[in-house]
Amino acid sequence: MNAAALLEALRAALGAGQVLHEGDLTAYELDWRKRWRGKALAVVRPGSTAEVAEVVRLCAAHGASIVPQGGNTGLVGGGVPDTSGTQVVLSLSRMNRVRAVDAANLTITVEAGCVLQALQQHAAEAGLLFPLSLAAEGSATIGGNLATNAGGTQVLRYGNARELCLGLEVVTAQGEVWHGLAGLRKDNTGYDLRDLFIGSEGTLGIITAATLKLYPRPAATVTALASCDSLAQCVALLGRAQARLGSGLTGFEVMGRFALDLVRQHFPQLPQALAPAPWTVLLEHADAEGEQQARLRFESLLEAALEAGVINDAVVAESLAQSATLWQLRESIPMAQSEEGLNVKHDIALAVSDIPAFCERTDAALQASFPGVRLVNFGHLGDGNLHYNVQAPAGTPPDAFLAQHEAAINHLVYDAVAAFGGSFSAEHGIGALKRDELAERKSAVALGLMRAIKQALDPQNRLNPGRVL
Numbered sequence: 001m002n003a004a005a006l007l008e009a010l011r012a013a014l015g016a017g018q019v020l021h022e023g024d025l026t027a028y029e030l031d032w033r034k035r036w037r038g039k040a041l042a043v044v045r046p047g048s049t050a051e052v053a054e055v056v057r058l059c060a061a062h063g064a065s066i067v068p069q070g071g072n073t074g075l076v077g078g079g080v081p082d083t084s085g086t087q088v089v090l091s092l093s094r095m096n097r098v099r100a101v102d103a104a105n106l107t108i109t110v111e112a113g114c115v116l117q118a119l120q121q122h123a124a125e126a127g128l129l130f131p132l133s134l135a136a137e138g139s140a141t142i143g144g145n146l147a148t149n150a151g152g153t154q155v156l157r158y159g160n161a162r163e164l165c166l167g168l169e170v171v172t173a174q175g176e177v178w179h180g181l182a183g184l185r186k187d188n189t190g191y192d193l194r195d196l197f198i199g200s201e202g203t204l205g206i207i208t209a210a211t212l213k214l215y216p217r218p219a220a221t222v223t224a225l226a227s228c229d230s231l232a233q234c235v236a237l238l239g240r241a242q243a244r245l246g247s248g249l250t251g252f253e254v255m256g257r258f259a260l261d262l263v264r265q266h267f268p269q270l271p272q273a274l275a276p277a278p279w280t281v282l283l284e285h286a287d288a289e290g291e292q293q294a295r296l297r298f299e300s301l302l303e304a305a306l307e308a309g310v311i312n313d314a315v316v317a318e319s320l321a322q323s324a325t326l327w328q329l330r331e332s333i334p335m336a337q338s339e340e341g342l343n344v345k346h347d348i349a350l351a352v353s354d355i356p357a358f359c360e361r362t363d364a365a366l367q368a369s370f371p372g373v374r375l376v377n378f379g380h381l382g383d384g385n386l387h388y389n390v391q392a393p394a395g396t397p398p399d400a401f402l403a404q405h406e407a408a409i410n411h412l413v414y415d416a417v418a419a420f421g422g423s424f425s426a427e428h429g430i431g432a433l434k435r436d437e438l439a440e441r442k443s444a445v446a447l448g449l450m451r452a453i454k455q456a457l458d459p460q461n462r463l464n465p466g467r468v469l
């Protein structure tokens with residue numbers, strides 16, 4: 001590859017200011033967890049779909065591979081370059097415009113670099129709701145959300161990013177543009193290309209825009225915390241909440257005691273609404289009728305659960321500000337955990353009914369093999385998705401602990417997940433982190449089909465090579 005010639009061609013296509021080559025590129029080269037630090041040949045920041053296509057064609061002509069990047073909040077090392085110094089990071093950050101809002105069709109069309117929080121805000125300004133929500137929403141982009149098929153806290157009611165997307169615009173590995181921005185809820189015209197690109201983590205095409213579903217805003221949203229003695233009780237509470245609230249149950253998050261202990265320790269300014277308990281559940285209820293109605297339904301659910309001994313205590317937020325504080329407790333867990341030091345993360349999915357037995361057996365197996373490890377267990381129980389993370393024993397340097405035990409811990413946890421018929425990646429994707437896991441644990445048939453798709457769409461392996469497959 002003639003790097004100087006490629007850089008010159010990229011500067012001619014985008015303008016020198018949008019081709020970053022020298023200086024500090026840490027923001028693009030280091031991932032959020034600070035586990036992967038690569039070296040880019042350049043970071044390019046195209047401002048339009050035509051410019052993205054031109055970058056792809058130029059990189060192909062010069063033999064360079066491309067790493068698409070949104071907000072760089074991914075947790076599996078998929079959005080940063082490798083260490084070769086030959087990859088081009090293609091940042092979508094300048095492509096953040098809203099192209100259209102169609103209130104009657106309940107859709108919004110935005111460019112891929114639109115930050116999720118800004119997208120939620122645009123929907124709110126139109127009096128509507130874009131429900132995708134996750135703790136990194138202030139930086140994560142909709143392109144990254146779709147490329148990873150992000151989940152988050154509202155999946156129970158509205159589904160993953162995939163379920164919220166009606167159409168895509170994609171630049172292919174050949175530098176062509178697929179215009180698939182239909183706002184249709186029904187379209188059975190051949191293979192579903194949209195669903196192929198969603199969740200492909202930048203390995204099949206570059207998402208440049210999307211048409212997304214909007215929803216009416218609920219008249220009221222009420223949040224509560226409840227404490228339970230066991231995960232079995234949390235599951236029982238989920239069943240009661242689903243029966244009582246139906247689709248009005250929009251969030252159901254669990255937090256293990258140690259996860260909240262870390263929040264207390266690292267963010268002491270956050271008020272703790274309930275006394276520490278083995279498990280704390282955060283419930284959210286959205287109601288089309290109004291706040292009073294929502295609150296009454298919620299309170300009767302929690303009172304009945306208290307009477308039945310399913311929960312030990314509960315508090316219903318009195319105001320939007322208090323609701324926000326309760327959510328902050330939940331959303332501060334990843335930060336508190338990273339303050340505590342490197343840890344072994346597992347983003348697993350299981351049948352909800354299997355979760356108590358899975359945790360009981362796997363907790364015990366981990367303690368037997370790695371005495372003193374601390375479990376930061378929390379997540380989207382309503383979706384059967386746990387962030388089952390393992391922190392080094394207190395006083396043990398995390399780096400040394402991970403270097404020695406990470407592989408064995410992963411093995412133990414993923415074997416247990418497999419024994420319960422679960423998934424080793426619920427919502428974060430594969431990236432670099434779980435590529436070997438995918439190769440080891442997916443069936444030969446599934447891997448063969450995936451490789452055939454990659455070969456058909458990107459035969460030169462130019463898009464995010466070494467990620468996923």
Ligand SMILES: Cc1cc2nc3c(=O)[nH]c(=O)nc-3n(C[C@H](O)[C@H](O)[C@H](O)COP(=O)(O)OP(=O)(O)OC[C@H]3O[C@@H](n4cnc5c(N)ncnc54)[C@H](O)[C@@H]3O)c2cc1C
Nearest residue numbers: 070071072073074078079141143144145150151152202207
């Ligand atoms: C504190 C915190 C909390 C989080 N909580 C959640 C959660 O609850 N649920 C959840 O699902 N995730 C969560 N995440 C993970 C992360 O936020 C999501 O994966 C998010 O969707 C990534 O968006 P991004 O724009 O930052 O993508 P990046 O990190 O930039 O990229 C992620 C992947 O997508 C590819 N990509 C990015 N943009 C494009 C594009 N336009 N076209 C093609 N490929 C592209 C990249 O190459 C990479 O493989 C969390 C992360 C943090 C830091």
